[in-house]
Amino acid sequence: MSGIISYDGTNFSGYQVQPDQRTVQGNLEKVLQRMHKGEFVKVIASGRTDTGVHAVGQVFHFDTPLSIAPDGWKRALNTLLPDDIRLLSIDEVASSFHARYDVSAKEYQYRVLRADEEDVFRRNFTFHYPFALDIDQMRRAANYLIGEHDFTSFCSARTEVVDKTRTIYKLDISESGEELIFSIKGTGFLYNMVRIIVGTLLEIGNGRRSPEDIPDMLLAKDRDVTGKTAPGHGLYLWEVSYEKEE
Amino acid sequence: MSGIISYDGTNFSGYQVQPDQRTVQGNLEKVLQRMHKGEFVKVIASGRTDTGVHAVGQVFHFDTPLSIAPDGWKRALNTLLPDDIRLLSIDEVASSFHARYDVSAKEYQYRVLRADEEDVFRRNFTFHYPFALDIDQMRRAANYLIGEHDFTSFCSARTEVVDKTRTIYKLDISESGEELIFSIKGTGFLYNMVRIIVGTLLEIGNGRRSPEDIPDMLLAKDRDVTGKTAPGHGLYLWEVSYEKEE
The missing domain is CATH 3.30.70.660 (Pseudouridine synthase I, catalytic domain, C-terminal subdomain)
Structure with missing residues (x-):
């Protein structure tokens, strides 16, 4: 699946996971782990953003065995994510799609x-x-x-x-x-x-x-x-x- | 002195002082107390605002024995206040002026x-x-x-x-x-x-x-x-x- 999120960077220590810090990636992975019954799901974004930097259209992808329709993913993720991250859209993508390597x-x-x-x-x-x-x-x-x-x-x-x-x-x-x-x-x-x-x-x-x-x-x-x-x-x-x- | 402040109410438990809460009045009084060498200075505003409510032009007054020019007050208060409160202007007023009772x-x-x-x-x-x-x-x-x-x-x-x-x-x-x-x-x-x-x-x-x-x-x-x-x-x-x- 590949999604587009927007986030208010004010209260995040940047995008990338860091120990004991509140990060965007950390929140995405925590929510996906919850949806996957405790199984860790790695999230790959188009790139990192620093502390305080915002996103209007950050793109990420992840692999999942779950078969949920895009609307269902959107509703579930926006319910579970904190209110300074909003999922704008999500869609199925080819398994070859890579959110970082494929950026043009x-x-x-x-x-x-x-x-x-x-x-x-x-x-x-x-x-x-x-x-x-x-x-x-x-x-x-x-x-x-x-x-x-x-x-x-x-x-x-x-x-x-x-x-x-x-x-x-x-x-x-x-x-x-x-x-x-x-x-x-x-x-x-x-x-x-x-x-x-x-x-x-x-x-x-x-x-x-x-x-x-x-x-x-x-x-x-x-x-x-x-x-x-x-x-x-x-x-x-x-x-x-x-x-x-x- | 009477001042006009704007504040982002997001991280305040409202305007009015409450024990163990971050409030706008509490921050104003703490900063004024510091400028008055530990002496408490009561701040009177035009009225309270609730948790999360913002102000573009809240008015307050306080009495002071200090003789500082308005520019000096403004610089000092904006240096000492947290960045979600900004003093927009401050002026000397008649001692009869009351920020709450005189509202028209x-x-x-x-x-x-x-x-x-x-x-x-x-x-x-x-x-x-x-x-x-x-x-x-x-x-x-x-x-x-x-x-x-x-x-x-x-x-x-x-x-x-x-x-x-x-x-x-x-x-x-x-x-x-x-x-x-x-x-x-x-x-x-x-x-x-x-x-x-x-x-x-x-x-x-x-x-x-x-x-x-x-x-x-x-x-x-x-x-x-x-x-x-x-x-x-x-x-x-x-x-x-x-x-x-x-």
Whole structure:
């Protein structure tokens, strides 16, 4: 079975299971174990999300001997899951389907609150940034990131994967009320990559760096040349695609 | 001094101090006590709010021997308060000003999420109501409530105040995306009054009662004739007015 869930990341120590921590995967597996009379069911998601990071459309799969209709799975899981995880849909998939290996593209959103004052109702859902921003400069900088690049400078220095080449299809910056919304879609993202891109674009928007610094940052292949990692609570895993063609 | 605060009511056991509970008043008084070197400072608000109820503009006052400029108070309080309470403004007021006794009007908002599925990001900020609603019927019913009435049927049976006559100036129902927003303004509200009005209007919208039942409900002066109390987490104390004239 493969499902799509949304979760409010505020009260989770991220997606992935960790001992003695409240995690999304931990809750999914606990509920599935209950439905399987105590038998452990491994859940595979499209990828991890960090502490505080939200999901609008995280995808996962699991194998099960139970024959329950999708509606029955949905009702049962939403009854048993905590109310900060909601199953949006679930369907039978080919046994060859793999929620992580088969990803063809991922889209993230990052939300920045441009207001003088923090908003109590959005404090866990946007990054409050009360400083001046030149959006045009940020869009110019964003254009340098679109396409295929080695993103070594734009991922955590702790990233273990060897090939750091990724393709960004889209990097839009739109305004909605007091919020600035980054929509970024690509083949895949390295650890902290979206948050470092957003942090760097904010420093460019604030005039502390120039859009024309981006090509040099990419060439440097050094995490130290880019901006600060924007905090997790502004980030949303928006959509995971599995089409072979974009 | 008199201040305006906004708070996310999700993690508070309401506004009013209670032993061993996390409350808004308790946090305000703890922070003020710290600023007054251990001396207790009583905080008086415009009124209480229940568990889970939010405030966009709650007003309070306190007496202090400290001479600090408003900007200094604001910076200090926002540094010391937890991040689910934000002080929006603070000013010196006449020593005769009383945040509760001097209220001339209060406005509340109530937000209903009309979607088939609950939304993880709005679960603490709207009341999820996935059933059919005839908004025109609700507006007809709302019109019967505007004006001066005895609201005994529209307050908790536990209400202790004797005179239950109140005046509602405005009761608007507007749609914003998937949300239905009730805006209600009046001289003052009895215990649970907004939530019982909303609960009753929802039952009318859903066809289980008729708008024309409202005059009889008012005359009955009996809590048993009205609808269910809508949950606290959809309710916002929006604005408190102190003008003598409306």
